[in-house]
Amino acid sequence: MILIITGTPGTGKSTVAGLLSRRLGLKLIRLSALAGRAACGYDAERGSVEVDVERLFQIVRPLARGDVVIEGHLAHLLPFREATVVVLRCSPAELEERLRKKGFPERKIRENLEAEALDVCLIESLQVHSDVYEVDTSGMKAEQVAERIERILAGEGEAFRPGKVDWSEEFFAGG
Numbered sequence: 001m002i003l004i005i006t007g008t009p010g011t012g013k014s015t016v017a018g019l020l021s022r023r024l025g026l027k028l029i030r031l032s033a034l035a036g037r038a039a040c041g042y043d044a045e046r047g048s049v050e051v052d053v054e055r056l057f058q059i060v061r062p063l064a065r066g067d068v069v070i071e072g073h074l075a076h077l078l079p080f081r082e083a084t085v086v087v088l089r090c091s092p093a094e095l096e097e098r099l100r101k102k103g104f105p106e107r108k109i110r111e112n113l114e115a116e117a118l119d120v121c122l123i124e125s126l127q128v129h130s131d132v133y134e135v136d137t138s139g140m141k142a143e144q145v146a147e148r149i150e151r152i153l154a155g156e157g158e159a160f161r162p163g164k165v166d167w168s169e170e171f172f173a174g175g
């Protein structure tokens with residue numbers, strides 16, 4: 001079983017994947033620890049390393065044996081055909097708070113809030129995978145998020161099919 005946890009930075013991927021790994025005995029693959037080996041350049045404007053996804057896939061594929069959880073904001077780009085993909089979501093207001101606490105610079109905060117409001121990770125996930133869910137983490141504890149994902153894995157995930165989360169009102173109209 002391959003569980004992919006993706007989402008905009010700050011949505012809780014690392015925290016929740018760690019919990020799930022312990023609770024379910026899944027092997028934990030953190031892409032942040034591997035992405036450096038797949039670096040293909042540096043985007044000076046965005047201040048971030050560019051990752052060659054095909055190369056990252058070659059690195060991750062042999063590690064993804066047995067029951068694994070793969071977490072990272074690029075995880076959904078890995079074309080594991082049989083994966084269950086969970087996109088973590090967070091309201092822009094709460095995400096802004098989380099990223100500020102993490103010490104993100106203002107520009108990075110804006111960029112990530114916009115990506116979250118535009119459903120970037122979800123849309124990309126749907127382009128690559130067929131078994132996709134989204135879990136709104138706003139106002140929830142990481143344990144509660146993990147419980148929801150356990151329900152999805154148990155086949156009780158219909159309530160988490162894509163299309164329910166929509167931040168456009170809050171983000172684009174609210175100012």
Ligand SMILES: Nc1ncnc2c1ncn2[C@@H]1O[C@H](COP(=O)(O)OP(=O)(O)O)[C@@H](O)[C@H]1O
Pocket residue numbers: 007008009010011012013014015016098101102137139140141142143145
């Ligand atoms: N469900 C949650 N509710 C509130 N805060 C959370 C939740 N999950 C994670 N956090 C906090 O938000 C921040 C980002 O979490 P993290 O797991 O690092 O996100 P990511 O790996 O997606 O960037 C951390 O400070 C973490 O403690």
Ligand SMILES: [Mg+2]
Pocket residue numbers: 013014015
């Ligand atoms: Mg993380």
